[in-house]
Amino acid sequence: MLYREAGQFKATYAEDSQIFPIRQDKIGFWVLMLVFGVAVPLLTNEYWLKAILIPVLIFSLAAIGLNILTGYAGQLSLGSAAFMAVGAFAAYNFILRIEGMPFLVALVLAGLTAAAVGILFGLPSLRIKGFYLAVATLAAQFFIVWALVKFPWFSNNSSSGVVTAQDVTILGYTFATPEAKYVLTFLIVSFMALLAKNMVRSSTGRAWMAVRDMDVAAQVIGFRLMRTKLLAFAVSSFYCGVAGALYAYTYIGTVEPEGFNLDLSFKILFMIIIGGVGSIMGSFLGAAFIVLLPIFLDNVVPVIFGDSLGAGFVSNFQLIVFGGLIIFFLIVEPHGLARLWQIAKEKLRLWPFPH
Amino acid sequence: MQFFIEVLVGGLLSGVMYALVALGFVLIYKASGVFNFAQGAMVFFAALTFVGFQEVLPGWLGLEADSSVVFWLAFLLAFIAMIVLGIATERIVLRPLVNQPHITLFMATIGLTYVVEGLAQMTWGANVRGLDLGIVDEPIAWLMDNYEIGVSKFDLFAAGVAASLVALLALLFQYTKVGRALRAVADDHQAALSIGIPLQTIWRVVWAVAGFVALVAGMIWGARNGVQFALTFTALKALPVLILGGFTSVPGAIVGGLIIGASEKLAEVYVGPFVGGGIEGWFPYMLALAFLLVRPEGLFGEKHIDRV
Amino acid sequence: MARQIGDVIVDLQNISLRFGGVKALTDISFNVKEHEIRSIIGPNGAGKSSMLNVINGVYHPQEGQIFFKGALRKKMEPHEAAEQGIARTFQNIALFKGMTVLDNIMTGRNLKMKCNFLQHALYWGAAQKEEIAHRIKVEEVIEFLEIQDIRKTPVGRLPYGLQKRVELARALAAEPHILLLDEPMAGMNVEEKQDMCRFILDVNDHYGTTIVLIEHDMGVVMDISDRVVVLDYGKKIGDGEPDEVKNNPDVIKAYLGTTH
Ligand SMILES: Nc1ncnc2c1ncn2[C@@H]1O[C@H](COP(=O)(O)OP(=O)(O)OP(=O)(O)O)[C@@H](O)[C@H]1O
Ligand SMILES: [Mg+2]
Numbered sequence: 001m002l003y004r005e006a007g008q009f010k011a012t013y014a015e016d017s018q019i020f021p022i023r024q025d026k027i028g029f030w031v032l033m034l035v036f037g038v039a040v041p042l043l044t045n046e047y048w049l050k051a052i053l054i055p056v057l058i059f060s061l062a063a064i065g066l067n068i069l070t071g072y073a074g075q076l077s078l079g080s081a082a083f084m085a086v087g088a089f090a091a092y093n094f095i096l097r098i099e100g101m102p103f104l105v106a107l108v109l110a111g112l113t114a115a116a117v118g119i120l121f122g123l124p125s126l127r128i129k130g131f132y133l134a135v136a137t138l139a140a141q142f143f144i145v146w147a148l149v150k151f152p153w154f155s156n157n158s159s160s161g162v163v164t165a166q167d168v169t170i171l172g173y174t175f176a177t178p179e180a181k182y183v184l185t186f187l188i189v190s191f192m193a194l195l196a197k198n199m200v201r202s203s204t205g206r207a208w209m210a211v212r213d214m215d216v217a218a219q220v221i222g223f224r225l226m227r228t229k230l231l232a233f234a235v236s237s238f239y240c241g242v243a244g245a246l247y248a249y250t251y252i253g254t255v256e257p258e259g260f261n262l263d264l265s266f267k268i269l270f271m272i273i274i275g276g277v278g279s280i281m282g283s284f285l286g287a288a289f290i291v292l293l294p295i296f297l298d299n300v301v302p303v304i305f306g307d308s309l310g311a312g313f314v315s316n317f318q319l320i321v322f323g324g325l326i327i328f329f330l331i332v333e334p335h336g337l338a339r340l341w342q343i344a345k346e347k348l349r350l351w352p353f354p355h
Numbered sequence: 356m357q358f359f360i361e362v363l364v365g366g367l368l369s370g371v372m373y374a375l376v377a378l379g380f381v382l383i384y385k386a387s388g389v390f391n392f393a394q395g396a397m398v399f400f401a402a403l404t405f406v407g408f409q410e411v412l413p414g415w416l417g418l419e420a421d422s423s424v425v426f427w428l429a430f431l432l433a434f435i436a437m438i439v440l441g442i443a444t445e446r447i448v449l450r451p452l453v454n455q456p457h458i459t460l461f462m463a464t465i466g467l468t469y470v471v472e473g474l475a476q477m478t479w480g481a482n483v484r485g486l487d488l489g490i491v492d493e494p495i496a497w498l499m500d501n502y503e504i505g506v507s508k509f510d511l512f513a514a515g516v517a518a519s520l521v522a523l524l525a526l527l528f529q530y531t532k533v534g535r536a537l538r539a540v541a542d543d544h545q546a547a548l549s550i551g552i553p554l555q556t557i558w559r560v561v562w563a564v565a566g567f568v569a570l571v572a573g574m575i576w577g578a579r580n581g582v583q584f585a586l587t588f589t590a591l592k593a594l595p596v597l598i599l600g601g602f603t604s605v606p607g608a609i610v611g612g613l614i615i616g617a618s619e620k621l622a623e624v625y626v627g628p629f630v631g632g633g634i635e636g637w638f639p640y641m642l643a644l645a646f647l648l649v650r651p652e653g654l655f656g657e658k659h660i661d662r663v
Numbered sequence: 664m665a666r667q668i669g670d671v672i673v674d675l676q677n678i679s680l681r682f683g684g685v686k687a688l689t690d691i692s693f694n695v696k697e698h699e700i701r702s703i704i705g706p707n708g709a710g711k712s713s714m715l716n717v718i719n720g721v722y723h724p725q726e727g728q729i730f731f732k733g734a735l736r737k738k739m740e741p742h743e744a745a746e747q748g749i750a751r752t753f754q755n756i757a758l759f760k761g762m763t764v765l766d767n768i769m770t771g772r773n774l775k776m777k778c779n780f781l782q783h784a785l786y787w788g789a790a791q792k793e794e795i796a797h798r799i800k801v802e803e804v805i806e807f808l809e810i811q812d813i814r815k816t817p818v819g820r821l822p823y824g825l826q827k828r829v830e831l832a833r834a835l836a837a838e839p840h841i842l843l844l845d846e847p848m849a850g851m852n853v854e855e856k857q858d859m860c861r862f863i864l865d866v867n868d869h870y871g872t873t874i875v876l877i878e879h880d881m882g883v884v885m886d887i888s889d890r891v892v893v894l895d896y897g898k899k900i901g902d903g904e905p906d907e908v909k910n911n912p913d914v915i916k917a918y919l920g921t922t923h
Binding site for chain 2: 076123124127128130131132134135136138139142143146149150151215216217220266269270273312313316317318319320322323324325326327330331334
């Protein structure tokens with residue numbers, strides 16, 4: 001009887017259209033925010049922060065970006081990592097080249113740069129759909145990484161494009177410790193997730209979904225295809241760009257263009273497939289899953305198969321598990337973990353009296 | 356001028372290879388509506404399986420490593436492996452996803468890519484291997500002597516093999532019973548089912564043929580560049596070929612392959628030096644993209660207006 | 664009767680439309696007057712749906728002119744037609760399958776919503792107010808079409824008849840001047856058809872919405888139409904009030920299939 005909406009009547013449409021109409025969900029959400037925003041940085045160790053929590057948050061942001069484009073607007077992209085690269089290198093150059101550039105402004109500018117590039121590569125979507133478009137996004141993937149390597153200006157003439165992120169300083173405070181970086185990442189990602197949720201539950205999101213589900217009908221109703229699709233590309237790339245900048249500044253510190261390769265793009269795609277296509281929360285679940293799985297396998301595989309197999313075996317085993325899981329989810333639960341979570345909640349709503 | 360011709364011919368010859376891989380895509384797409392992203396991984400898998408067997412067979416059978424028995428036995432076993440892979444894919448991936456949106460199937464084949472790559476390297480190891488087909492990579496003397504044009508024997512051989520395979524497939528497609536059934540399926544799944552064409556059998560045949568194509572392509576490319584993971588990226592260039600040629604057109608795949616092959620080499624040689632080189636990696640994609648903006652229906656596709 | 668048929672609002676002159684070699688429409692002229700219920704009938708493949716698609720800019724005819732409220736209309740895109748107040752439903756349901764009934768109907772109001780995506784992202788003040796104001800309008804439509812109890816259901820889960828009704832709701836949410844309905848009663852049982860008829864008449868009556876209707880059920884067409892145009896093989900073979908059309912020998916022939 002703990003998780004019920006019974007008795008919680010919605011008197012107004014405003015209440016009915018909240019993100020969490022059920023009171024228990026709202027409480028649960030704030031508890032989660034407190035746990036991850038306050039308790040976690042106080043209680044966990046450096047390994048957890050650096051190797052798990054920070055990357056999960058950053059990949060969640062990238063996954064939200066891809067989800068906006070693919071899950072909501074229905075435009076499959078295989079180039080998300082390239083837009084992360086744009087964000088990372090844009091932030092680096094803004095901070096490097098403009099004296100006194102505040103970090104947060106650089107972050108926004110990095111996102112905007114990625115958005116501009118995203119619009120450019122989104123142009124073909126006006127004329128082509130489906131896997132034609134997916135192949136076109138591969139052009140972005142290969143071209144952008146190549147350009148970042150080949151033109152030394154982007155990396156301030158360092159060899160093979162490797163750059164080291166500058167210190168993150170906001171209002172004179174330098175975010176140097178893992179705890180500080182985590183909290184900063186957490187705040188930025190939570191804020192942007194909220195913005196994304198708001199977009200997808202309002203007219204902007206409905207336009208995206210309408211174009212995704214039935215583009216002719218969407219046009220007949222009055223949506224402009226071009227504007228809607230390009231906005232999806234822009235917003236999506238903005239999110240990926242900011243994620244890329246955070247990846248460089250609060251996660252690994254030293255990045256090279258080749259790090260943002262096709263493999264990373266696929267990983268982000270896998271996050272949304274496993275987490276839930278067309279779900280903001282699913283983006284978090286998927287990112288957590290994909291970050292944790294290799295760590296889990298690294299620890300478990302040697303125990304099951306013995307130590308003698310070597311690193312090569314584990315990494316190939318990982319490939320198979322990743323691929324297999326994608327196929328499994330597409331067959332068994334195409335809406336991913338987010339849907340499973342929903343089903344669990346519905347069960348809980350009935351518990352302990354089913355039917 | 357000689358140099359231009361050299362580059363052009365070299366490009367066209369490698370274009371034939373792209374066409375070959377693209378043909379594997381087209382076959383599968385026509386028969387099952389699946390855009391098989393894993394085709395590149397299959398090329399890698401096939402080549403690695405072939406050299407893998409070439410390595411282990413002499414030990415098992417007590418034969419010389421360079422005996423032709425080993426070669427053909429390895430070829431046969433690799434082909435069988437591709438057939439098994441095809442059947443397993445049909446069974447495990449395609450059948451449960453039948454009637455799902457195309458894009459879902461496409462994503463499933465991305466998953467399949469990972470599985471196939473993982474399986475290949477787990478079985479045979481990930482180190483780069485050489486592959487020797489017994490044809491040296493040197494200019495054809497006659498052309499060199501008379502016209503001073505360097506065209507590699509190997510490239511010509513590879514193109515010859517690929518071209519005859521393409522021709523063979525086109526014939527099979529046109530004149531055999533399976534080919535006819537396949538075309539019927541390609542035209543209309545539902546109708547084909549209703550007149551009793553066994554869809555699943557067709558799919559298996561098609562995947563097996565695509566596996567064979569992947570094997571041949573993998574062997575040739577492997578002989579050229581070594582059998583290594585990078586093969587998957589080379590094979591991926593069949594995608595822009597398809598965009599140019601259209602997913603359903605066999606002639607499209609061939610012409611598209613030639614265009615991509617020739618233009619990427621020409622671009623690398625004539626444009627590359629000005630921008631730091633290495634543009635082959637993305638040029639085919641950008642070309643396809645630019646082309647799509649002008650002609651979204653591809654070279655041979657018909658303009659299509661959505662019906663409502 | 665409260666409504667009064669007004670001036671010509673859509674005037675189609677010598678429209679021809681081809682798809683490759685297929686002549687979907689050949690030299691067709693007719694008009695639609697304000698507030699009337701104008702039906703288009705004809706055998707399968709006659710070009711009825713194509714006609715609607717021409718009116719709201721989905722297809723662009725190779726020849727002919729369209730006047731809308733007296734002004735010559737240049738090549739018009741569907742969303743521009745929507746901005747002019749033309750809404751429609753489709754022969755094969757074209758709802759947004761991944762969305763709930765409520766969201767589907769809300770999309771119908773998009774042209775009336777003015778906030779941009781940044782305001783949506785913040786969901787504060789204007790954006791929230793706007794969302795709620797339009798929700799109220801949408802709830803009126805929901806009530807009018809009696810679909811209150813399915814508002815939160817994903818449309819994919821609804822039976823066919825209800826989906827058709829939701830599609831009408833989405834079109835009505837736009838408060839259109841002209842409503843194009845492509846076989847709104849196809850595949851419905853008698854009771855559902857009666858409901859749909861009632862809704863169409865109510866819309867026409869209360870809001871004065873001009874309606875262009877494609878329907879195969881002759882009983883319904885003759886009952887509710889003011890004027891009927893008949894197509895066959897892309898050509899116009901009859902035009903006039905229901906009684907006129909019923910007695911037109913060409914129309915009778917086409918329907919009995921004595922020629923061709
Ligand atoms: N998008 C399109 N592409 C190609 N041909 C089309 C297209 N739309 C319609 N046609 C063709 O135009 C002709 C008229 O079709 P239309 O759908 O307008 O007929 P209809 O009168 O609505 O028939 P029905 O009663 O079956 O709905 C048909 O021959 C059809 O095949
Ligand atoms: Mg029709």
